[in-house]
Amino acid sequence: MSTHRDLHRTRLWETIIRLGFTPVGREADWLHQYSRSLGTFWECDQVKPPSKKGVRVKGVIDCVPLNLLLEYEIGSAERFSIRFLCAPPLQEKDRMWTHDVDHQHFSLRTRWFNLAKAKKVKKNRLTEDDVREILSGLLVHPAVHQHLVSPIDNHNIRIGGGIDNPFLFLFHLRYQLCPDIDKRNRELTRLVTLFYRALTKNGIVTANELMNGTD
Amino acid sequence: MLGGQIGSGKSTMINRLLEIGHQQPDVVLHFDLESLNLDTGDFWGITLAGLLDRAIRCGIDLSFCALPNELGRREPNDWKGLLQDMVPTRLSMKAFSRRSSVFRKIGRNASYVHQVVNEIGIRLEDKLARPLFVLASGLDKFNTAGSAFITMQDPIRSILRFKTLLEVNAVHLFTAPGSPLHQVDRLFVPTASSIAVIKILAKRMGAYKQSISDELYTIAEWSGGNLRQAVRILTHFGAAKRRRNCRSAECLLQAVRATKRDFFAFSRSPSKDLMAVVAKTGVLNSSLLGLPGDKETARQAVYDNWLLLGSHKEGSTWGAVVNPLVSGEFLQPSTLEDEESRLLGLYATTQGISSVGLGPSRDYEDEKGNRSVKSGEHIKWELFRAGVEQPIETSLAEIFDVLASALLSKDRVDRAIIAYKEQRVVEAARSYLFAKSNSYEYQTCSHTVIEGGKGKHPLRDLRDFLSTKADVFSIAFEGKWSVQQLESIDRQRDMFLEFQMLWWVSMDQLKQFLPCWVNLRQLFEVFVIEDELLQSLSAEEIEADIAYFEELRNWNPASKESVITNLKFVLEHLKSIRNSNVHA
Secondary structure, eight states: OOHHHHHHHHHHHHHHHHHHHTTTHHHHHHHHHHHHHHHHHHTOOOOOOOEOOOOOOOEEEEEETTTTTEEEEETTTTEEEEEEEEOTTTSEEEEEEEEEEEETSOHHHHHHHHHHHHSSSOGEEEEEEEEHHHHHIHHHHHHHHSEOOOSSOTTOOOOEEOOOHHHHHHHHHHTTTTOOOHHHHHHHHHHHHHHHHHHIIIIIOOOOHHOOOOO | OOEEEETHHHHHHHHHHHTTTTOOOOOEEESSSSSSSOHHHHHHHHHHHHHHHHHHOOOOOTTTTTHHHHHHHHHHHHHHHHHHSSSSSOOOOOHHHHHHHHHHHHTHHHHHHHHHHHHHHHOOOOOOOOSSSEEEEEEEGGGGTSSSHHHHHHHHHHHTSSSEEEEGGGGGOOOOOOSSGSSOOOOOOOOOHHHHHHHHHHHGGGGGGGGGGHHHHHHHHHHHTTHHHHHHHHHEEEEEEEETTHHHHHHHHHHHHHHHHHTTTOOOOOOOOHHHHHHHEEEEEGGGGGGGGGTHHHHHHHHHTSSSEEHHHHHHEEEEEOOHHHHHHHHHOOOOOHHHHHHHHHHHTTSSSTTTTOOOOOOOOOOOOEEEEEHHHHHHHHHHHIIIIIOOOHHHHHHHHHHHHHHHTSSSSSSEEEESOHHHHHHHHHHHHHTTSTTTBBOEEEEEEEEEETTHHHHHHHHHTTTTSSSSEEEEEEEEEOOOHHHHHHHHHHHHOOOEEEEEEEHEEEEEEEEOOHHHHHEEEEEEHHHHHHHOOOOOHHHHHHHHHHHHHHHSSTTTHHHHHHHHHHHHHHHHHHHHHHOO
16 A cells, blocks of 8 residues: 555655646756846845856856855756855865765666656545645655754754755755745645645646745 | 834734724724825825725715815716725826825815714724724824924824724823823833843744844844844844854854944934933923923934833833933043133133133032032933923923023024914014024024915015025014915925024914925925913913913003013913813
8 A cells, every 4th residue: 555655745845846846848947047036035135146057057056154155057958967065255266065965876766767757646636734744855855954053043944865856956945945934834835735736737837836926 | 002112012912902902993004004294185095095995894884975076087986086096006197196186186175084083984884883993003203393293183083082092102202181092091111121122032033043042142132122223233143153254252243343333323322411311210201202392312312213212110210211212322421621721711701711720619518418529410410300301490481591592592403384273372472582593592483474465475575585595594484475476485395405594374374385395395394382381281270370471460560561461471372281181
């Protein structure tokens, strides 16, 4: 029984990533909307949109309260890196760590996804709770994650360690680095509604809907 | 009436309370949405549009008048069209000029619109079967010295008959008995405690509060308990940190400087004596807020947030602090010993004696009888007490002295319109003021009457008068002015910038003049002389003064036109206004 349930949720997991976080051919547009939405969602200054050089897209996100600069560079859906730079005032920027994804190396997780992709999610079995649980695993509480210790020791910020999709990784940072817990909760509810509707009706989640839904 | 200083959180508090109470106002009037240079037509227009909107949504029968036809040349029952004219949903040049035309007509027929507003309100109450809840927001943006404060009084009086919540500035809570705001129940929003400010900032920072917990305390101290100031400092602090070219302490300093620049760059500085007294005592006497012409600049200091008001202490004293952003400018080391010596030297010279060796007396006996020597700070404190803290002797003549000082002395406001309700009151006041002028402490003052109306050339007369030699030009406006004549005066705004002027206009005329003086009403401060006097004189003081003049008259009978008769008339008039307010 639990095998069927797990398989159902694995398909759902993969489908949600495909719907919201695989903007094939529209990567630049997705990232542009993403940058714009950060200013609104975090209630901070506007974040500059990324720049594109050939197939590579580069961007910088400044998280002032943490003295943190996030520099991301996306080569393809299977190759990207995000550098977490510590940027204290009057000092050289100290690199803290880089989240690097390189699909030249074997990853069990990805291969398993591709197996699950073969079958579609069964709509009649789908509930909002299923969607909430998947989004929770993807964005709110990734199973494998790291916590900040300094300059703030906040257990609510979880940087997912096992995310290999660049767009999903960036979107989960948007959620995790938002300081307002109430706003996060409202955002999760909004996303559950959005994806449930897409999965049961039109099957589409646009970048605009994903980023700029009413809060 | 909910009052508080700018940035104290009045609007946020109202919104939050309405949300918690699940009660929304039936009518919301936003007086600050478009411009702060509003005239009679604008105030009445906003009031009418607010009530009309609600009436249409409630399906109220409005056939009792043909306002759509009279104001907008529409079908007599086309109320939706009239509302669209007053509050266009789509902006265009045509809609804007149509709206201006309707508001002008409203201004010219204010007393008629007053009746219509009343009737709509009554019909709404009948339909709702409960008191009509009206929220008038944005009144706090209008300084008591501005012309808008005068023009807004009639529309405000009209909505006070309903269940009305007025959002006002702290200075509006201390209005004169003649003002419609005087009889309204009032609540004051004081400055917040440091702990409360820190809580609010921490909530705003969410999970990131830990990263700036030390700075939050400092920001709260710099805010002086004013919430908007606290948030602004926090925002500037974030911006300074974003530039990443300085450490936290320097970022804080930059944030404080930037906030000070934002809030005080164009604000007129109040008197140093007042600020020093408040810094020393931590209290402000509310009687200072009612001084004629704002003599001690207390009203201005509270309105512009130079002083931040805390909770009510006792009697007429309120807790107050000098805004930490500007306190540095007023708390310089004392230079009083030098100043005292200088004044003594000056006195000696004018008396023809040597100033060598003169100095202020510094012998001092404390409460326990110990003799010691006064410090410079002590002497300075005594001087300030003498100048500011001692209660004004409240006879009418002394109030006129204060008014003369505010209007004619060298540190007076540059241009003031003095409005009056009763001709004889203003005549008495004027003759008293001019008797005072041209004395050694005041500037020379020249007075004339400029008459408007058919066959008159007021602008030419005004120009001729201003070409004469005087420090202060006093001008009484009389006659039946045409709109063209008023507008031609308004166009001379830039010419008036270089003159110090007092304009005397009756209240009835002022209501007609202000809509035409779009530019001038921003240039002048407006005083209503009866209100200024009523604010400073209690009923007992008026009675005592009248008794004094009675006695004087019996002893030395004066002619009907004498100064005493004039002053007595003023007192009788003030007494009747105060009595009518008490009965109301």
